[in-house]
Amino acid sequence: MKNDSLVITAKVQIFPNKRQVIELKKMFELYSLACNWLSKKVFQNKVLNQVKLHHLVYEQMRSELGTKAQFTQSVIKTVVARYKSAKSNGHDWSLVKFSGKDYDLVWNRDYSIVGNQLSLGVSSGRIKVNFAKKPLSQFQKAKAKFGSAKVVNKLGKWFLHIPISKEAPALTIDDVTNVVGIDLGINHLATTYDSKGKTDFYRGGIVKHKRGVFKALRKSLQEKQTSSARHRLKQIGSRENRYMIDVNHQITKALTQKHPKGTVFVLEDLTGVRQATENVRLKNRYVSVSWAFYQFKKLLCYKAKENGQSVILIDPKYTSQTCPKCGHREKSNRDKKKHHFDCKRCHYQSNDDRIGAMNIHRKGIEFVSQSDPSMVIEQASVAKVEVNQPDMPTA
Numbered sequence: 001m002k003n004d005s006l007v008i009t010a011k012v013q014i015f016p017n018k019r020q021v022i023e024l025k026k027m028f029e030l031y032s033l034a035c036n037w038l039s040k041k042v043f044q045n046k047v048l049n050q051v052k053l054h055h056l057v058y059e060q061m062r063s064e065l066g067t068k069a070q071f072t073q074s075v076i077k078t079v080v081a082r083y084k085s086a087k088s089n090g091h092d093w094s095l096v097k098f099s100g101k102d103y104d105l106v107w108n109r110d111y112s113i114v115g116n117q118l119s120l121g122v123s124s125g126r127i128k129v130n131f132a133k134k135p136l137s138q139f140q141k142a143k144a145k146f147g148s149a150k151v152v153n154k155l156g157k158w159f160l161h162i163p164i165s166k167e168a169p170a171l172t173i174d175d176v177t178n179v180v181g182i183d184l185g186i187n188h189l190a191t192t193y194d195s196k197g198k199t200d201f202y203r204g205g206i207v208k209h210k211r212g213v214f215k216a217l218r219k220s221l222q223e224k225q226t227s228s229a230r231h232r233l234k235q236i237g238s239r240e241n242r243y244m245i246d247v248n249h250q251i252t253k254a255l256t257q258k259h260p261k262g263t264v265f266v267l268e269d270l271t272g273v274r275q276a277t278e279n280v281r282l283k284n285r286y287v288s289v290s291w292a293f294y295q296f297k298k299l300l301c302y303k304a305k306e307n308g309q310s311v312i313l314i315d316p317k318y319t320s321q322t323c324p325k326c327g328h329r330e331k332s333n334r335d336k337k338k339h340h341f342d343c344k345r346c347h348y349q350s351n352d353d354r355i356g357a358m359n360i361h362r363k364g365i366e367f368v369s370q371s372d373p374s375m376v377i378e379q380a381s382v383a384k385v386e387v388n389q390p391d392m393p394t395a
């Protein structure tokens with residue numbers, strides 16, 4: 001397996017005591033003060049060379065503002081970076097202002113894990129705070145690299161946002177041990193068919209019901225037009241979103257944990273489905289055009305990558321009308337209302353979501369068998385497989 005790297009941001013809650021909160025707030029204040037102080041100097045002198053700037057301002061800043069060595073250097077780096085990015089975006093010299101939220105803590109310099117606590121550099125030195133262990137523990141065990149973190153104060157709670165990169169194996173065709181076709185729908189949220197010929201259903205009944213309830217409630221609120229109704233409308237939107245996020249997390253987690261390393265998950269490429277009304281399963285529209293599908297895909301890609309698995313997308317054409325046994329394609333093979341598939345040629349019968357998963361699985365198998373064994377399978381790469389007129393085994 002080749003290696004690839006994966007970056008995510010761990011949002012770690014920290015629990016500073018009252019005195020430490022004052023320290024953190026002081027740090028933000030001093031940081032913004034120092035950045036704005038330096039920003040003026042840079043603007044006046046038009047100097048962006050770090051070494052020159054260091055000579056020009058380092059001692060002065062330390063004596064005038066009372067900043068410590070590392071803090072001073074961090075301020076210089078931040079200010080220079082912001083001016084450079086402004087210039088590279090085509091802006092001419094203009095004064096850059098800082099709100100003080102840009103303080104980057106460098107791993108093992110400004111922040112580190114000491115025993116059970118996080119040690120953070122603040123303007124007066126260091127503080128040690130308790131933190132939520134869970135988001136970090138898995139990365140401490142794995143070979144993960146911690147990047148520059150940001151201290152975030154959100155509604156009175158304190159967090160450290162830490163970008164973490166870790167090596168993840170990239171799957172090649174040769175590594176593939178299992179292909180799982182995933183049919184996403186509303187009746188069953190997800191239906192899968194794997195290389196052992198096993199079908200799994202992930203029920204969507206509760207979601208469907210909840211969505212229906214939300215829809216009715218939303219409609220009645222929309223009709224009211226009062227400000228409290230609008231507020232309530234907003235709340236519902238996000239509650240429904242949270243629910244779908246939760247469901248997506250659960251299903252993608254279950255899928256990636258259930259299947260072994262070397263699994264390729266196959267999803268229908270539902271991008272642009274709205275335009276292509278012909279031959280595409282209409283029941284899936286609800287999922288496909290909303291953000292829920294995109295999030296599902298993103299989560300699956302991420303979790304698959306962590307587990308030495310991969311995700312490909314296939315053309316959704318005819319996946320619901322084609323018989324997975326004899327290859328016969330006919331619209332009336334499927335009875336949408338009864339969720340039933342009955343092949344008009346060979347009379348193979350099954351649940352229609354399962355048929356979808358079987359056809360998606362088959363397209364995945366064809367992609368794998370037609371590709372160069374050394375080819376790295378990119379996450380969610382679109383498989384170019386000509387499978388519209390399959391020559392099917394008659395098993």
Ligand SMILES: [Zn+2]
Nearest residue numbers: 323326343346
């Ligand atoms: Zn058939």
